[in-house]
Amino acid sequence: MLTNLRTISPPTNCPSCLSHLVWVNDALYCKSTDCPAKNSKRVEHWAKTLRIKGLGPVTIEKLDLQCIEQIYQLDLAYIEECLGSEKLAKKLDDEIQASTWASLEDLLPAFGIPLIGDTASKKICKVISCIEDIDGSTCAEAGLGPKATENLLHWWYVISDSYLNLPFNFTVKKRTTSASNGVVCISGKLSSFKNKAEATTALELAGYRVKDSLTKDVSILVNESGVESAKTKKALENGITIVTNLKDYLGDIL
Numbered sequence: 001m002l003t004n005l006r007t008i009s010p011p012t013n014c015p016s017c018l019s020h021l022v023w024v025n026d027a028l029y030c031k032s033t034d035c036p037a038k039n040s041k042r043v044e045h046w047a048k049t050l051r052i053k054g055l056g057p058v059t060i061e062k063l064d065l066q067c068i069e070q071i072y073q074l075d076l077a078y079i080e081e082c083l084g085s086e087k088l089a090k091k092l093d094d095e096i097q098a099s100t101w102a103s104l105e106d107l108l109p110a111f112g113i114p115l116i117g118d119t120a121s122k123k124i125c126k127v128i129s130c131i132e133d134i135d136g137s138t139c140a141e142a143g144l145g146p147k148a149t150e151n152l153l154h155w156w157y158v159i160s161d162s163y164l165n166l167p168f169n170f171t172v173k174k175r176t177t178s179a180s181n182g183v184v185c186i187s188g189k190l191s192s193f194k195n196k197a198e199a200t201t202a203l204e205l206a207g208y209r210v211k212d213s214l215t216k217d218v219s220i221l222v223n224e225s226g227v228e229s230a231k232t233k234k235a236l237e238n239g240i241t242i243v244t245n246l247k248d249y250l251g252d253i254l
Contacts, residue, residue: 050106100168101201130171139152183211183219221235223242
């Protein structure tokens with residue numbers, strides 16, 4: 001016969017912010033918008049979704065990041081002070097700056113909107129061109145379910161204002177084959193973009209066509225490595241414009 005059984009009472013307050021916990025079905029939830037643990041997880045989800053290398057849980061804690069907006073307010077000197085490394089600080093700052101080129105299709109899942117993951121984001125972004133196009137009719141056209149639509153519209157109409165000042169253009173990046181501004185060839189490793197695919201997207205948005213080889217119609221060669229490759233020598237001989245920082249170059253145009 002069992003004796004001395006103890007009754008375990010569920011917690012009533014959040015261990016992080018001490019807010020009153022609320023039962024939702026069979027689970028307890030903290031509903032506070034100022035809960036440090038929830039805010040830290042929100043920042044972690046954002047960094048993971050946008051693939052910001054180096055911005056994991058430990059770094060988030062060291063930088064004392066409590067919201068997404070603070071990521072883009074970080075000063076390089078402050079990052080270096082918190083991380084204790086000039087090299088790590090520069091790499092993280094570059095990663096953060098590179099993330100600002102993310103399209104709306106990548107951004108929507110990063111906000112942590114319930115049921116709005118990669119699949120739902122791709123669906124809605126096929127029928128809109130910018131964030132302002134989100135409404136009931138475009139959600140229906142995209143084939144989003146009732147609950148996903150409700151969640152997305154609630155986020156857009158009620159919550160999104162606090163995010164619209166982030167350094168993003170909130171548009172759907174649609175690739176084009178037009179070359180109104182010229183034809184570009186990329187040589188070597190990039191430093192201003194994570195990879196060639198990301199750089200190609202930015203160039204095509206700006207009205208350029210990207211080619212792998214230095215053909216006669218190429219008007220710009222991107223060489224950020226500083227190495228005088230065969231392509232670079234040929235470009236110099238043919239009077240082709242050489243760009244050493246693509247992001248700076250596009251920033252002057254866009």
